[in-house]
Structure formats: C-alpha cells, structure tokens
Amino acid sequence: MQKLFENWREYEKHIIKEYYGPHEAGMTTKGRTSAEDLAKIRQAISIVDPTGVLSWPEVATSLRDLEKDPTYYNSSMFVMSILGAIPVLGKLGKLGKSLGRWIGLIDDAKDLSNTVRVMEDGAEVAQKISKRADDAKEVLETQQKAARAGDVGQAGGRSAAKIAGYSPQVNKAGQKSGVFFDVNERAFVTVKTESGPVTFMYSSGTSLQMVDDTGRVVASPRAWTPVGDYHGGLYLKYAPRGSRSGIPDARFGTGNKEIWDKLLMISDDWDKWMRSRHGGEWAREIWTNPKVTDDVQHMIDNDVFQFIKDMPRYSIGKYPSPNSEFGRIVSELNKLSPDGQANKSLINVFGSPVHGSKGAYNAWRKGELAQKMDESLLKKRSTKILISIKKQTIY
Numbered sequence: 001m002q003k004l005f006e007n008w009r010e011y012e013k014h015i016i017k018e019y020y021g022p023h024e025a026g027m028t029t030k031g032r033t034s035a036e037d038l039a040k041i042r043q044a045i046s047i048v049d050p051t052g053v054l055s056w057p058e059v060a061t062s063l064r065d066l067e068k069d070p071t072y073y074n075s076s077m078f079v080m081s082i083l084g085a086i087p088v089l090g091k092l093g094k095l096g097k098s099l100g101r102w103i104g105l106i107d108d109a110k111d112l113s114n115t116v117r118v119m120e121d122g123a124e125v126a127q128k129i130s131k132r133a134d135d136a137k138e139v140l141e142t143q144q145k146a147a148r149a150g151d152v153g154q155a156g157g158r159s160a161a162k163i164a165g166y167s168p169q170v171n172k173a174g175q176k177s178g179v180f181f182d183v184n185e186r187a188f189v190t191v192k193t194e195s196g197p198v199t200f201m202y203s204s205g206t207s208l209q210m211v212d213d214t215g216r217v218v219a220s221p222r223a224w225t226p227v228g229d230y231h232g233g234l235y236l237k238y239a240p241r242g243s244r245s246g247i248p249d250a251r252f253g254t255g256n257k258e259i260w261d262k263l264l265m266i267s268d269d270w271d272k273w274m275r276s277r278h279g280g281e282w283a284r285e286i287w288t289n290p291k292v293t294d295d296v297q298h299m300i301d302n303d304v305f306q307f308i309k310d311m312p313r314y315s316i317g318k319y320p321s322p323n324s325e326f327g328r329i330v331s332e333l334n335k336l337s338p339d340g341q342a343n344k345s346l347i348n349v350f351g352s353p354v355h356g357s358k359g360a361y362n363a364w365r366k367g368e369l370a371q372k373m374d375e376s377l378l379k380k381r382s383t384k385i386l387i388s389i390k391k392q393t394i395y
Contacts (some may be wrong), residue, residue, distance in 0.1 A: 040108040051094045083132035090139040104241045104250030109133045164328040166191040168350045171367040176351030179342045187340045189350045201227045202340025202341035209264040219283035224333040239317035246317045253321025262317045264305040
C-alpha cells in the first residue's frame with residue numbers, strides 16, 4: 001500500500017500539477033483528465049485508503065491504468081470501481097460513523113459523469129457512473145437512517161423531537177442548550193450530527209444585497225444558515241468541501257447556486273457611507289424608504305454593486321445546497337421558525353431562549369451553562385449580569 005501511494009505522489013507531482021486547458025469541442029474520453037478532476041480523484045483515494053479497497057483487484061487495476069494514462073476513460077473506470085465497492089464496505093461496516101465524506105465522494109463522481117456525458121463517446125460511460133453513484137448513495141442513506149433511528153429520546157419512552165433526523169444539542173448539565181440570541185437579536189440553534197454539533201444562525205440579510213426576480217436591488221435572503229465559532233468579528237460560515245474559505249464541509253453540498261448567482265456586494269467604504277446615513281439595516285428599507293432608495297439608485301448609476309460570483313476572492317458559501325445534509329436541516333428549521341423568532345415550536349425542540357454577547361456565544365456552543373458563561377465574561381471584562389424571572393440575560 002505504501003508503494004502504491006509513493007507511485008501516486010510521483011504521478012501527482014508530474015501529471016496532476018500540469019496545466020490542462022478547457023475542454024475543446026469534439027473532446028472524447030481518450031482526452032486527458034483535467035487537473036481539477038484529478039485532484040478530486042486524489043481526495044477519493046485518501047477517503048478509501050483506510051478501508052483497504054485500493055488493494056482489491058478491480059480497484060488496483062483501474063488505478064494502475066489511470067497512473068499510466070490519465071484519460072477521462074481511465075478516470076471513469078477507477079471512479080466506478082470505488083463506487084462499486086461502497087455497498088460492500090457498507091455490509092462490512094467499514095464506512096465509519098461519519099458518512100459526509102462518502103457523500104462528498106459520490107457528489108464528485110456525479111460531477112465527473114456530467115463532464116463525461118457531453119463528450120462524443122461519453123454517454124454510456126456517464127450512465128454507468130451515475131448508476132453506480134445512485135446505488136452507493138442508497139446504501140449511505142440507509143445507514144444514515146439506521147443511525148438516526150438509534151438516537152431515541154427518554155421522555156415517555158418516545159423519540160425526542162428531531163430536525164431532519166437529528167437531535168438538538170444539550171449542554172453539560174444534560175439539558176437542551178436553548179435558542180441563543182446575540183446582542184443583535186440574531187437567533188442560533190445547535191443540532192447534533194454524526195460529525196459533531198453544528199450551529200445554525202438566522203441571518204440578518206444585511207451584509208449582502210441581491211437582485212430579485214424583477215431585477216431590483218434588495219436585501220439578501222434571510223434564512224437559517226450553518227455557522228461555526230465567532231472569530232475575528234464574524235460568525236464563521238460553512239462552505240463546500242474543498243473550498244479555500246469558510247469551513248469546508250461535504251455536508252454543505254455544492255452551495256445554493258440559484259441564490260449565490262444573484263448576490264451583490266459593495267465596498268466597505270460605500271457600506272460605511274450607507275450605514276452612517278441610514279443605519280446598519282438600510283438594505284431592508286430599499287424601496288420602502290425614499291431616502292434609502294435614492295442613495296441605492298445613486299450607487300446603481302455609479303456601478304457600485306458587483307455580483308459576488310464575479311469577484312475572484314469569493315467562492316460559493318453561506319447558503320447550502322437544498323438537497324444537502326445541511327440543506328435538509330435548514331428546510332426543517334424554516335418550517336419551525338420561518339422568521340427566526342423563538343416561537344413555541346422552536347422552543348419545544350431546542351429549549352428556552354438564552355440572551356448573551358457574541359463572546360458568550362462560543363461558550364454556549366461548547367455547552368457551558370449560563371453561570372459558566374457569566375464567569376468567563378467577567379474574567380475578560382467588567383460586566384453586569386442580570387437574570388430576570390422570565391429569561392437569562394447576559395450583558
């Protein structure tokens with residue numbers, strides 16, 4: 001196995017890092033695989049290597065063929081051999097508890113099939129890749145359902161309330177963590193997943209703008225989105241696996257392209273100008289506040305707004321794919337609380353509201369109790385803590 005990886009690294013050094021130009025018209029599966037797709041294959045190898053699959057005859061042969069001649073045909077054969085192994089690995093119990101990386105591998109295989117499909121001789125190969133990918137995904141989904149079914153609540157002998165099959169996070173006292181609200185009254189909830197807890201924030205919709213279906217500039221969509229710790233003045237956002245920014249995670253999917261392609265951005269200077277004139281939530285007042293509308297029209301006339309998709313330093317993120325693991329959780333949260341308010345439905349699932357500073361948010365995510373969060377804040381700066389009868393408030 002070690003020798004196999006030494007060979008692959010040597011191959012990667014001389015072949016993968018070479019520049020491959022865009023596909024030309026009339027390309028066939030005999031053409032060389034792009035650097036991007038070869039990098040995804042390298043990622044697939046890192047996922048399957050611990051299982052011993054690379055030593056299986058079909059897989060080992062297809063990998064050797066790919067090493068010798070990195071055509072799209074050989075890439076396809078190798079990917080199909082891996083996909084064919086996944087159902088067997090599932091029966092052997094070798095897929096592990098965290099299935100997100102395997103789902104990401106299948107998504108990459110689907111992308112490869114789409115690439116091959118448009119080639120002159122690629123339709124049949126693409127169909128075979130897609131069929132094996134579907135079979136493999138069915139196995140993973142069955143295992144996910146089985147894992148979720150084992151997470152049973154104790155109250156009254158019935159299953160505890162779940163979100164897309166996942167349980168709400170509990171704190172270190174074994175109680176529901178609650179719905180956290182920061183100083184800007186943004187709501188946060190946390191669910192337990194196979195790969196650890198993930199927090200979802202109801203976004204303010206003010207950091208970006210977008211073009212709506214009528215062609216007007218409006219505030220970006222307010223929705224539940226997955227986030228990590230509060231760091232450097234920002235709540236860290238999730239992004240597709242392999243992304244160079246944010247928190248890359250296969251459970252995010254490839255991102256919601258329909259929303260992303262409509263998002264707009266302005267420079268910090270223009271944003272400060274608007275905030276100084278109209279406040280931090282000016283984007284929500286476009287077309288309802290004449291003064292805000294006039295200033296937005298001024299920015300439109302001066303080409304201030306830019307599509308974020310056209311800005312090289314940004315890659316798709318924030319809004320997960322609707323059919324991804326995170327996307328399904330978001331869909332359920334939108335049903336519970338479409339406006340991000342701590343209504344009865346949200347409280348029944350996640351627990352009572354907890355209000356605190358952005359610094360307290362990180363402690364809350366770790367499962368600290370209200371008292372513990374208070375103490376950590378007092379050590380960092382002089383604070384006053386007010387605990388009312390109705391709710392806990394941390395200043």
